[in-house]
Amino acid sequence: MTTDILQTVDWSRAQFAMTAIYHWLFVPLTLGLSFLIAIMETVWYRTGDEFWRRTTKFWMRLFGINFAIGVATGLILEFEFGTNWSNYSHFVGDIFGAPLAIEGIMAFFLESTFIAVMFFGWNKVSRGFHLTATWLTAVGANLSALWILVANAWMQDPVGCTFNLQTVRNEMTSFWDVLLSPTAINKFFHTVTSSFVLAALFVVGVSAWYLLRDRERRMASKSIAIASVFGFVFAVVAALTGDKSGAVIARVQPMKLAAMEALYDGAEGAPLTVVGILRPESQRAEGKDPFYFKIDIPKLLSIMSYRDAEAYVAGINDLIDGNPERGILSTQEKIERGRAAIAQLERYREAVKNDDRATTEEIEGLFDPATPEGKAFLADRFAYLGYGYLSSPEQAVPNVPLVFYAFRVMVGAGVFFILLLAVVWWLNRRDRLADKRWLLRLAIACIPLAYLSSQAGWIVAEVGRQPWAIQNLMPVNIAASDVPSGAVSTTFFLFLALFTALLAAELSIMFRQIKIGPKE
């Protein structure tokens, strides 16, 4: 039975990861391209130049293909919450459900209404109304993303809630704390701005293809002019929000930060590793240096984490073994505290079963944040509930190599995109871009690189927080439903087939339409 539960958890995780990765192939282009289209249409609205209307309609066609293929793929993730993660869904229901419900309503009413005007409204509504619909589509799509990202951020940083012992649910105590937590704010801005960069690279790459073929030169050049500036600005903003995210992660998810840096031993004035090759875990466990080689920037990790060059950044060993000097609890201590919380839940369950009112009232007092003993119990014991389900401290460590390398892919690509977009903008402005054929080819190659970088970001965020479904409160093995692993593996392959077919359809239609180019 234990083996099957483990297999179920692994299959459920694999399925969620696969569907989320596929879903995220469609989303970022929608988020960014919608704004680029709105900017182009605004130019048309202001100048009345038919060239801009034609250009807008071309990019809108590509946007429509991506939107149509990708729409509703996120619903499968919601199916999975209900079926594969039913314990999680019940445990967090109201908090997680509220943002998702708002997202559903917004996506349906805002996006579907204004997208219809955007596509069907040419020549049927006024230019101003059409432009408004285009902007509202862009805003609506990004607001939809906000609610999903708020829900995700809450899993990483569960704030604004209290645990209701009677219903065995976390309940929202402050909508604003959930919406405006530093994790949520940084996650939203980092995710959407990096999506804007991806869309800008898509426009630059497709335009570069036209320049290479010596087709649609004016459209390609003007599109690059807008997309390169848009992409450059938001690539810089993404770097800044990424930096802010690092500071938040240092406080909320120190193990994730340590894994991102493969930092085993904490240090004052900790360096940031620019590049490095990790040794296998078995060699590291024998006492060898975790890296074959690495290039560091001194003190940068301390500065990024705590805005202080001498600040102490905890390493994986500090977080596992504890570091009393730095006020860091050992994971074993957290496990004991989590088990103490679970023991109270067990007592409560027995007391309810036996109708033992004195005990139920006593334990309800412990879970009541309004009482001093409740406040202490919730902070000292219940806050570590999830640790109580770990059988060893090492289970609190995520997959370090995967997180470490994914982080470098994301950051490395992001820095490269800033440089590339600046160079492309400069050469395009001087009308010399079309001669740089190597750069045009590089710009095309950057489209898949942008997707890779975007996915790498999610790998850092999601693999880096393992083993938690909800940070510190619920590990994935408790969050998963007790369903047969065979059922989950079957749907895994069904989804793989469905999403691969959708992706193939998208690529095929998209390539065909790019070859056709803008229509008169």
Add this chain to the structure above:
Amino acid sequence: MAATLRRIVRFYLEGFREMTVGRTLWCIILIKLFIMFAVLKLFFFRDPLAGCTDAERRDCLMERLTDTHKPGTQ
């Protein structure tokens, strides 16, 4: 009111009629939704606690939360 509704309906009908690439996309959307809701949701994604009352769901979760904390059971 009725005239406005008629105009909205006509707006959508004409929009759909004039589609080119959109026809293929709508086919894909409809096939996708059919697979998702009529096949996957119906046959593969049944709620494991379907038919349970709130109290039964709560008891199920409480059992899960309290029965698996012993070392070695993960």
